[in-house]
């Protein structure tokens with residue numbers, strides 16, 4: 001008889017596969033995980049507290065640091081909340097620039113996920129390919145905003161910079177290029193038998209669970225819920241584009257993988273149309289006072305970030321600083337289901353399951 | 367304190383606006399900043415009937431005097447907002463989830479806020495079945511910061527409630543594992559309270 | 570097995586592609602004009618309006634002004650101007666609000682130092698930092 005003993009094991013906080021500082025205390029019996037307790041907060045910077053002393057414009061650079069893989073959506077959610085409260089409407093050209101920037105960010109974010117996820121489960125080369133394409137996006141956003149990750153690009157009522165000369169053309173050319181690469185990715189990974197056997201049926205949950213655990217983004221769509229705020233509660237100018245919401249039914253890591261890759265395709269569609277419809281000229285900033293003071297009251301808006309539903313709640317007392325600011329951070333909500341998924345799983349599946357949720361620790365910890 | 371009163375007043379205003387549309391015009395001061403069309407101001411919100419439905423449903427099942435207030439929050443994309451009392455909060459939440467007309471199966475957001483005179487918990491719910499949203503709020507006395515947990519209804523409320531407890535010190539009774547999720551158990555004080563004194567000013 | 574072979578095909582195809590990496594640091598990185606690196610400061614342009622100090626989200630700018638030596642002229646002259654680069658997040662807001670463009674961004678990003686004290690940049694340092702200055706600072 002082989003005797004097994006329960007063992008307590010720390011995964012992280014400094015573990016490459018946790019994509020940041022995230023600790024997972026697991027109790028294992030042999031190879032089987034009995035219990036998993038996530039420990040978070042290593043990256044908590046108190047953004048919400050800091051924001052209470054800052055003007056709205058000053059908060060925008062802080063939002064860059066939450067979900068640092070797709071900072072444009074974070075920029076947008078704050079601006080959108082303030083605009084909703086103050087009744088500001090951004091000019092068309094600004095909205096197009098915003099949408100292009102956000103969709104590029106979404107593709108970049110999914111590429112990072114794709115690359116690192118495969119790296120986590122043992123394939124090195126996809127990571128290099130994904131980063132090659134991501135680098136192109138980052139360079140484009142760098143040209144647009146002046147920073148590679150912490151863009152600080154959007155402003156309440158518009159954007160900071162207009163598109164530089166020839167930039168729109170670059171985005172235009174990027175779309176077919178990326179499509180071609182995407183096909184290559186499928187060729188490289190999607191049909192791979194080893195990969196399939198590692199992810200198929202792993203970490204699956206039902207639609208009811210997904211809803212009950214407040215999952216969002218691809219984590220929700222992989223169970224068959226056709227839900228995307230860009231379509232269902234259109235904000236910005238998303239109602240002008242024709243795109244699909246990729247859904248899968250199985251709710252496992254394989255389904256999430258497909259949802260994300262297909263989302264890249266949909267984002268490319270949006271980019272294509274946005275570039276086509278891009279207004280020739282016009283202002284990029286609405287007429288807003290230098291110091292923005294939303295009216296008294298409160299507001300909660302939510303938009304679709306690459307990781308799911310990102311929301312921003314502002315309680316204002318009419319001053320230039322928010323009285324209370326709160327971000328609904330999708331990774332934070334999505335991670336809640338992890339202990340349930342890990343229970344009873346094989347140790348080897350831990351990283352497969354964790355990676356498929358797609359978390360960014362800057363966002364989990366706020 | 368004074369600002370808080372202003373905030374309260376505005377909320378009441380919003381409620382009144384929804385109920386008696388004509389009354390809205392007089393109180394231009396605070397709402398003038400909202401660059402809405404004047405005509406729109408007078409019009410009842412397009413979501414008014416949804417709010418009426420919610421309130422009706424709650425009154426039918428739980429009786430009157432359950433809600434402290436109900437109004438359309440114009441600043442927040444016209445979301446129907448229900449304000450429950452601390453002792454009815456759990457009942458209302460239960461009804462919101464299990465009643466077929468309401469069926470709010472998705473908890474989108476839960477957080478708290480310190481409004482100096484009281485604390486508040488704000489819950490944003492969505493129903494995939496009925497494609498509708500609601501904001502549920504509850505005001506809690508600062509002297510008794512306790513409120514029933516929503517985790518038995520929505521698992522998704524687990525960590526957000528921990529976060530609220532961690533940063534504001536609101537205790538959620540019936541929560542399976544209420545812990546200081548971000549700051550750690552040894553942290554002193556609740557940072558998001560307005561009267562919080564940083565332990566180390568340099569940091 | 571077929572999937573594996575297909576994947577290998579993709580790898581093969583990529584062998585012939587052009588290199589995408591840079592030979593950094595032997596060759597400088599190509600950076601767009603808008604890139605935000607450490608600021609350049611023009612003391613002669615500054616009107617000591619304090620707007621940059623007020624907008625800075627991390628409070629890392631400190632400045633003092635002095636009276637104009639010529640009593641017939643109004644206004645102030647800059648006396649000291651320090652940026653604490655330990656906490657500057659290069660957010661671009663100071664350069665955005667400056668009415669005279671006396672503080673502007675450069676493309677210099679190589680800021681590693683052996684001591685934290687050296688991250689404290691004063692007026693002289695910021696004045697001498699005059700390479701790769703951003704050409705367009707305002708839209």
Ligand code: SF4
Nearest residue numbers: 625657658660661663
């Ligand atoms: S770039 Fe931002 S953080 Fe740095 S000095 Fe200017 S305003 Fe302050």
Ligand code: SF4
Nearest residue numbers: 615616618619621667
């Ligand atoms: S904003 Fe410009 S002009 Fe005003 S104090 Fe700062 S650097 Fe000088």
